[in-house]
Amino acid sequence: MIQFDAIHKRFPNGTTAVHDLSLEIPEGGVTVLVGSSGCGKTTTLRMVNRMVEPTSGTIRVGGKDVTRQDAAELRRSIGYVIQQAGLFPHRTVLDNIATVPLLLGHGRRRARARAAELLETVGLTAESGRRYPHQLSGGQQQRVGVARALAADPPVLLMDEPFGAVDPVVRTQLQDELLRLQKELNKTIVFVTHDVDEAVRLGDRIAIFRTGGHLVQCAAPAELLARPADDFVADFLGAERGLKLLSLKTLADVPQGPAPEGGAWTLVLDEARKPLHWAPKDTKDAEIPLRPLADGDSLLAALDESIASPTGLIARVDADGVLTGVSSRDDIHEHAGRAHTAARTRTGTEPETETAA
Amino acid sequence: MFELFKNLGKWLTSGAQWAGSDGIAHRLTEHLQYSLIATLVAAAIGLPLGLLIGHTGRGAFLAINLASFGRALPTVGLVVLVFLASGLSMWPVYIALVALAVPSIVTNTYAGMTAVDPDIKDAARGQGMRGHQVLFQVELPLALPLIMTGLRLALIQVVATATIAAYVSFGGLGRYVFDGLAQRDLVQVLGGAVLVAVVAIVLDLGLATLQRFLFRHRTA
Numbered sequence: 287m288i289q290f291d292a293i294h295k296r297f298p299n300g301t302t303a304v305h306d307l308s309l310e311i312p313e314g315g316v317t318v319l320v321g322s323s324g325c326g327k328t329t330t331l332r333m334v335n336r337m338v339e340p341t342s343g344t345i346r347v348g349g350k351d352v353t354r355q356d357a358a359e360l361r362r363s364i365g366y367v368i369q370q371a372g373l374f375p376h377r378t379v380l381d382n383i384a385t386v387p388l389l390l391g392h393g394r395r396r397a398r399a400r401a402a403e404l405l406e407t408v409g410l411t412a413e414s415g416r417r418y419p420h421q422l423s424g425g426q427q428q429r430v431g432v433a434r435a436l437a438a439d440p441p442v443l444l445m446d447e448p449f450g451a452v453d454p455v456v457r458t459q460l461q462d463e464l465l466r467l468q469k470e471l472n473k474t475i476v477f478v479t480h481d482v483d484e485a486v487r488l489g490d491r492i493a494i495f496r497t498g499g500h501l502v503q504c505a506a507p508a509e510l511l512a513r514p515a516d517d518f519v520a521d522f523l524g525a526e527r528g529l530k531l532l533s534l535k536t537l538a539d540v541p542q543g544p545a546p547e548g549g550a551w552t553l554v555l556d557e558a559r560k561p562l563h564w565a566p567k568d569t570k571d572a573e574i575p576l577r578p579l580a581d582g583d584s585l586l587a588a589l590d591e592s593i594a595s596p597t598g599l600i601a602r603v604d605a606d607g608v609l610t611g612v613s614s615r616d617d618i619h620e621h622a623g624r625a626h627t628a629a630r631t632r633t634g635t636e637p638e639t640e641t642a643a
Numbered sequence: 644m645f646e647l648f649k650n651l652g653k654w655l656t657s658g659a660q661w662a663g664s665d666g667i668a669h670r671l672t673e674h675l676q677y678s679l680i681a682t683l684v685a686a687a688i689g690l691p692l693g694l695l696i697g698h699t700g701r702g703a704f705l706a707i708n709l710a711s712f713g714r715a716l717p718t719v720g721l722v723v724l725v726f727l728a729s730g731l732s733m734w735p736v737y738i739a740l741v742a743l744a745v746p747s748i749v750t751n752t753y754a755g756m757t758a759v760d761p762d763i764k765d766a767a768r769g770q771g772m773r774g775h776q777v778l779f780q781v782e783l784p785l786a787l788p789l790i791m792t793g794l795r796l797a798l799i800q801v802v803a804t805a806t807i808a809a810y811v812s813f814g815g816l817g818r819y820v821f822d823g824l825a826q827r828d829l830v831q832v833l834g835g836a837v838l839v840a841v842v843a844i845v846l847d848l849g850l851a852t853l854q855r856f857l858f859r860h861r862t863a
Contacts, residue, residue, distance in 0.1 A: 337769055362771030372766030375861070376784045385770050418860050434770070 287313035287474045288334060288442065293343035295329055295499065303329040304499035307343070311491075313441075316468060316475040317504075318485040321495030321522070327478045329499070331444050334476065335364045347442060362386050365435030365443035365473070369450045371427040373419040379430050380405070380415035386438040397437075404433040409463060425456035429463070436471075445477045449484070461487055482523055486511070486530050494519050508534050512629030528626060532586040535625045537579055540588065540618055542602050542611030551596045559608045561601040578603040585625065588618045650830045651837070665818070667838065673814035674842065677733075677805045681740035682798045688741070689748030689797075690790070696749075697756020697786065698778050706753065710746035718743055722807050736808045743804055744797035751793025755786030788858050795850045802843045806835070816842070 288311040295304040304326040311317045319327040332338040333345055336357045345352045352360055373382050380401045387397035405415050408429040419427055428448055435443055449457045461484065468475065479485055485492050486507045493504040496518055503515040511531040514520040523530065545553045551574075554562045564574040577591050578601045591600045598615035654660055661667045696702050718739045725735035759782050767781040783790075806817025819835025822828070 335769060337765070358771045358773045360771075361769055366766075366769040368762065368766055368769065370762055372760075372762045372769075374763060374767070374781060389771050389776070 287311055287348060288476065289344075289346045290330070290333075291344045291346070293330075293333065293345065294341045295326070295333065295338065296341045302499050304333075304340070307499070307501055309493060309501060309504060311474065311476060313474050314472050315490035316477055316488050317491045317493060318477045318479060318489035319493050319495060320479055320482060320485040322480060322497060325495035325497050326499030327480075327495050328446055330495070331446055331476055331478050334442070334444055335361045335366055337361075337366075358389075362389055362438060363440055363442075365438075365440040367428075367431045367435045367443070367445045367448045369447040371419070371431035371448075373427055373430055373434070375419055377418075378415065379410075379417050379419065379422070382419065382430055383415075383433045383437050385434055390438060400437060401433070404436055407436070407467070408433045423456075424452045425460060428452060428460060432464070432467075441474055443473045443475045445475060447478055447480070450479070450481075457484075464488065483530070486533065494522060508629045512626060529586055529589075531626060531629060532589060532622050533584045535585040535621070536581060537583050537585060537588050537602070537613070537618075538581040540585075540613050540621050542613045545601075545609070545612045546597070546599070549597065553599075553601060553609075553612070555609055561603065561609050564596050566596075576601055578607060578609070580605065585618065585622050588613070589622060592618050647829065647833070651833050654830050654834045655837070670814055670816050670818055671838065671842070673808075674802070674805055674816045674839075677736065677740070677808055677813075677815055678798065678802045681737055681801050681805070682744055682794070684737070685741045685744030685748055685797055685801075686794060689745045689793075690752055693749045693752025693790070693793075694756065694778065694783065697753045698774070698782060703753065706749055710750050713742055713746040716742055718804055719807060719810070722811060726811050731812065733808070733813060735811055736805075736813060739807065740801050740805060744801050747797040747800065748790075748793045751796065752786065752790045755789030755793075756782055758789065759785045788854065788861065791850070791854050791857075795847065795854070798850070799843050799847050802846060803839060806839060 290307045290309045293304055293307040294302070296302050307326075307330060319330055321327050329338055333340050334347065334352065336352055339353070347360075347364070373379075374385070380398055383401035383404050384394075384397035387400055388394065392400070402412060402415060405412060410426060410429055410433070414422065414426065419430065422430065428451075431448065435445075449460050452460065465488065477485075477488060479488075489507050491504060492507055492510050494502045494510070496502050503510060503519050505513075508531060510519070511523060511527050511534075514523060514527070520527065550567050551564045552567070553576075554565045554573075556562055561576060561578045563576055566573070574594075574596050576595060577587075579588055579591060580603055588600055592598055592613075592615040595615075599612040600618070601612055602610045604610050655667075659666075663669070692706060696706050721739040721742060722735045725738050729735060763781060763785070764777060767777045772780060805815050806820055808815040809817030809821045816835050816838050819831050819838070823831030823833075823835060
């Protein structure tokens with residue numbers, strides 16, 4: 287979908303932002319460009335919609351060389367979301383979202399109708415469409431930024447650290463929303479961040495850049511975590527690489543059994559059979575709270591919960607929160623280990639890693 | 644002192660003083676006419692210049708220096724100079740007033756344009772706006788509060804200075820000042836000065852209120 291072919295970018299002041307980049311971004315899915323500041327990830331992103339022109343090399347989107355297209359028309363066909371949202375402060379939220387349809391000459395009425403539809407898509411009320419950007423919270427502004435990028439239904443979405451300026455709780459919400467949206471829309475998303483956890487969470491593929499504009503490795507998150515190409519990648523991913531890998535695996539395959547009875551601790555349920563907490567046999571001790579987990583939760587969450595549990599058991603529930611059984615710390619450990627081995631020695635499929643020297 | 648104010652009050656409120664071709668109503672109309680024409684011409688010169696410099700980021704140094712130069716020009720000297728060159732006409736007055744107003748308009752327009760958040764301009768380009776669309780749909784509306792401040796300042800300066808029309812034998816409220824001086828009629832001088840000051844203040848307050856109303860949705 288997006289092909290970078292031998293791309294170099296030198297700025298007039300002599301710094302090399304991108305060095306000999308060749309990378310193919312397939313259609314559909316989220317590709318995250320990650321690296322510390324000054325590594326060329328944002329420059330790489332901005333070359334796709336010609337906000338920055340490469341010094342040499344070619345970039346194709348959908349097979350067409352971007353430099354052969356009118357820059358303004360190219361940009362209208364590619365969604366673009368930036369940090370701080372960059373909303374127009376003098377226009378209402380609705381008119382902000384309608385920007386690109388209006389530029390495409392769709393007419394005010396049609397553009398506004400489309401904008402109203404998108405407000406709902408990104409989880410904002412119809413009422414907020416009449417407000418001005420400064421009347422919204424940072425998280426809401428960022429949602430408007432995403433809606434504006436989606437307004438003309440572009441196949442490609444470029445996102446430049448879109449969630450960098452919001453607090454961690456809101457960031458998690460926005461990430462969840464993006465994943466939900468992506469499931470629905472299946473765009474080709476290129477996402478820039480310097481946050482490894484965000485990259486692992488959102489990326490179908492992650493491209494790691496090193497200072498000086500070198501692409502070091504591009505692979506699926508599990509593969510990257512299990513088999514970093516070199517020490518730089520390993521360092522960048524951090525010491526808890528193993529745990530991050532577990533955040534990608536779900537609890538679904540871990541076996542479960544019935545909750546034990548008559549031990550030192552009892553799992554207490556309410557009348558709907560939803561787990562409440564662990565109660566001690568010796569009533570002098572306090573009850574210990576628990577967090578029930580469903581099949582979709584990660585192995586990392588399961589491991590965390592099993593460490594906190596007085597019995598080493600975690601309570602498993604179905605979608606309605608009703609107890610289905612318990613799993614032991616040992617079973618979780620064993621699965622975690624197996625997940626690691628599998629990621630390290632992937633057989634059958636061709637490794638997706640592309641390394642650049 | 645008290646006597647002077649009493650006479651001034653009489654002068655300002657007597658019906659005879661307001662009527663006729665030398666009456667306050669007529670002189671006020673002339674004064675406003677000179678001021679508006681000069682400010683509009685200055686806007687026609689200063690606005691495009693300020694917008695161009697602000698949009699392209701080029702020529703700022705030259706424009707700002709020209710503007711300071713314009714501010715340093717002695718208005719009366721300019722009137723006399725053009726008067727000597729062109730003879731008796733309104734040209735000297737208009738040229739001097741326009742030269743006075745252009746710098747405020749250019750510098751404020753330029754300041755308004757440079758104050759637009761670069762992220763917002765970047766976003767506008769990134770959504771696919773062309774240069775003129777960024778200028779007219781984003782930069783100009785965002786710079787408008789400062790641009791209007793520049794126009795307001797220019798108009799007030801021009802209103803206060805348009806008295807010089809009378810210096811080269813034309814009308815306006817300056818008539819009372821110069822005639823009063825010639826006739827040693829202090830009440831008339833004072834009356835003219837008070838009228839000019841009142842007009843300037845009323846215009847300033849009126850335009851400031853209009854600005855507040857127009858930009859009530861803006862944060863800052």
